[in-house]
Amino acid sequence: MAIKKHIPNTITCCNLVSGCIAIAFAFSGNAKVAFGFIILGAIFDFFDGMSARLLHVSSPIGKELDSLADVITFGVAPSTILFSLLSVMDYPSFLEPLRTILPFSAYIMAAFSALRLAKFNLDERQSLGFIGLPTPANALFWGSLIIGGGQWIETSPSALFVLLGGIVASSWLMVAEIPMFALKFKEWGWKGNQVKYLFLLTCIPLLLIFGIASLAIIIAWYVLLSIIVRK
Numbered sequence: 001m002a003i004k005k006h007i008p009n010t011i012t013c014c015n016l017v018s019g020c021i022a023i024a025f026a027f028s029g030n031a032k033v034a035f036g037f038i039i040l041g042a043i044f045d046f047f048d049g050m051s052a053r054l055l056h057v058s059s060p061i062g063k064e065l066d067s068l069a070d071v072i073t074f075g076v077a078p079s080t081i082l083f084s085l086l087s088v089m090d091y092p093s094f095l096e097p098l099r100t101i102l103p104f105s106a107y108i109m110a111a112f113s114a115l116r117l118a119k120f121n122l123d124e125r126q127s128l129g130f131i132g133l134p135t136p137a138n139a140l141f142w143g144s145l146i147i148g149g150g151q152w153i154e155t156s157p158s159a160l161f162v163l164l165g166g167i168v169a170s171s172w173l174m175v176a177e178i179p180m181f182a183l184k185f186k187e188w189g190w191k192g193n194q195v196k197y198l199f200l201l202t203c204i205p206l207l208l209i210f211g212i213a214s215l216a217i218i219i220a221w222y223v224l225l226s227i228i229v230r231k
């Protein structure tokens with residue numbers, strides 16, 4: 001019994017360690033490996049909550065530890081990938097003097113990730129869905145975009161402005177009062193689950209066609225579908 005109660009927190013710590021390793025690789029410019037560890041962290045993040053529910057050992061400490069791990073893996077790690085990219089990519093001549101400053105704007109996203117997680121811990125409305133973009137989804141979006149859009153980012157003169165605008169947009173989405181559905185099923189019937197099934201069915205061709213870049217497209221589609229359903 002003593003061992004059982006520590007299993008979920010151990011899995012959460014594996015998430016946190018994955019995030020730390022991702023940050024190390026991100027600083028060295030290895031975005032692909034860093035993204036791989038973010039994905040690994042997301043897997044641990046999925047199973048820590050599941051194990052806590054299955055073993056009936058949920059605790060306030062586990063909830064706080066989970067948020068701390070998520071800040072590292074889904075906040076600081078993707079921000080560091082973006083920081084490293086902004087440090088080496090081409091800048092228009094008029095922005096070249098800001099090369100040493102602009103990359104730090106990536107960490108705005110880390111701050112908003114922490115704010116989003118703090119709000120989530122206190123918001124009782126988010127038991128069956130989300131209010132704002134979840135931090136794991138935001139992290140997967142950026143990792144997929146940067147790796148899948150590598151050639152475009154390297155050659156497009158507008159890439160810098162898209163990335164900077166994306167930082168602002170994703171930071172806002174994480175704390176926005178926009179209801180977003182969760183992929184949780186109380187029952188497997190079509191009725192009441194139409195949006196979830198529609199989303200999952202459309203994800204399949206996107207994965208097959210766009211490969212790693214499909215995650216960014218899928219998460220953008222998830223946000224858009226959530227907004228459409230809200231209306």
